Amino acid sequence: MTNAIEVRNLSKRFSQFQLENVTFQLPKGTIMGFVGENGAGKTTTIKCLLNLLKKEQGEIKIFGLDHVEHETEIKEQIGVVFDDLYVPDILNPTQINNIFEKIFNRWDENFYVELLKRFKIPFKKPVKQLSRGMRMKLSIAMALAHHPKLLILDEPTSGLDPIVRDEILDLFMEFIQDEDNSILFSTHITSDLEKIADYITFIHEGKIVFSKNKDELLYNYGIWKGTAEQSMELPEHAKVRMQKNAFGVEILVDRKEVNSAFTLDKPSIEEIMLFFVKGVQP
Numbered sequence: 591m592t593n594a595i596e597v598r599n600l601s602k603r604f605s606q607f608q609l610e611n612v613t614f615q616l617p618k619g620t621i622m623g624f625v626g627e628n629g630a631g632k633t634t635t636i637k638c639l640l641n642l643l644k645k646e647q648g649e650i651k652i653f654g655l656d657h658v659e660h661e662t663e664i665k666e667q668i669g670v671v672f673d674d675l676y677v678p679d680i681l682n683p684t685q686i687n688n689i690f691e692k693i694f695n696r697w698d699e700n701f702y703v704e705l706l707k708r709f710k711i712p713f714k715k716p717v718k719q720l721s722r723g724m725r726m727k728l729s730i731a732m733a734l735a736h737h738p739k740l741l742i743l744d745e746p747t748s749g750l751d752p753i754v755r756d757e758i759l760d761l762f763m764e765f766i767q768d769e770d771n772s773i774l775f776s777t778h779i780t781s782d783l784e785k786i787a788d789y790i791t792f793i794h795e796g797k798i799v800f801s802k803n804k805d806e807l808l809y810n811y812g813i814w815k816g817t818a819e820q821s822m823e824l825p826e827h828a829k830v831r832m833q834k835n836a837f838g839v840e841i842l843v844d845r846k847e848v849n850s851a852f853t854l855d856k857p858s859i860e861e862i863m864l865f866f867v868k869g870v871q872p
């Protein structure tokens with residue numbers, strides 16, 4: 591088994607929205623950032639993976655196994671984090687431990703306590719009295735305490751300050767040191783992707799725009815800037831997307847198709863995404 595997650599032609603329709611033929615693979619031992627604007631379909635995809643929403647079409651395999659047929663077995667080995675902590679807010683972290691050790695066979699109380707200490711989460715404070723950052727850290731500690739092989743997180747760092755975000759990203763890096771472990775996390779924060787993602791999957795209006803290795807993505811594209819007239823000199827087949835601005839045009843190009851005489855800027859992930867959403871095909 592080389593892929594932790596394999597999604598092929600996943601489709602799901604709501605009245606005003608549909609996921610269309612969503613296809614991507616998360617190679618084992620890697621971190622994938624799942625990005626897209628509000629309402630692009632990230633949460634819907636994640637819920638389909640976890641069978642919290644029934645897919646209409648397509649194939650989803652986790653650890654090489656069908657996600658519905660082997661749901662219980664798969665879930666023992668997954669840690670899930672949504673954008674907030676969904677437990678009764680009168681419970682405190684110690685009471686959460688007492689409940690979860692009965693649910694998960696592999697719940698590791700010592701590791702859970704170690705994570706709470708590391709994150710400075712008070713053991714006896716009810717969840718409702720914890721700050722958002724603390725609730726997210728508690729949620730991540732809960733997701734890790736049964737030693738999953740795959741973490742699936744829906745916007746785990748949104749709304750958190752840079753220091754807390756960094757602590758969480760560090761923990762993800764530690765988790766991935768075991769090459770059997772993998773992470774899929776959705777985010778709007780492209781600097782988080784720049785820091786830790788190996789792969790980036792970009793979804794727009796329910797369709798996957800690209801799912802690529804981050805370094806290849808950043809290396810393969812370049813941004814050319816100039817006037818519309820000058821842009822005629824670029825080979826047509828090298829042009830991927832074009833945007834007009836007050837001074838002329840900016841073109842996202844396939845670097846290997848462009849002669850080194852042309853000056854190209856290095857794109858950021860955010861710029862590449864904006865080209866695909868706002869730019870036109872030249």
Ligand SMILES: Nc1ncnc2c1ncn2[C@@H]1O[C@H](COP(=O)(O)OP(=O)(O)OP(=O)(O)O)[C@@H](O)[C@H]1O
Nearest residue numbers: 604605606607626627628629630631632633634635
């Ligand atoms: N149960 C539902 N019934 C009907 N429409 C839904 C349902 N769940 C989600 N949608 C719609 O599906 C679309 C995609 O929503 P989704 O939550 O997957 O987006 P997202 O990429 O996670 O967005 P965000 O970044 O804002 O969290 C939205 O237009 C949303 O309104």
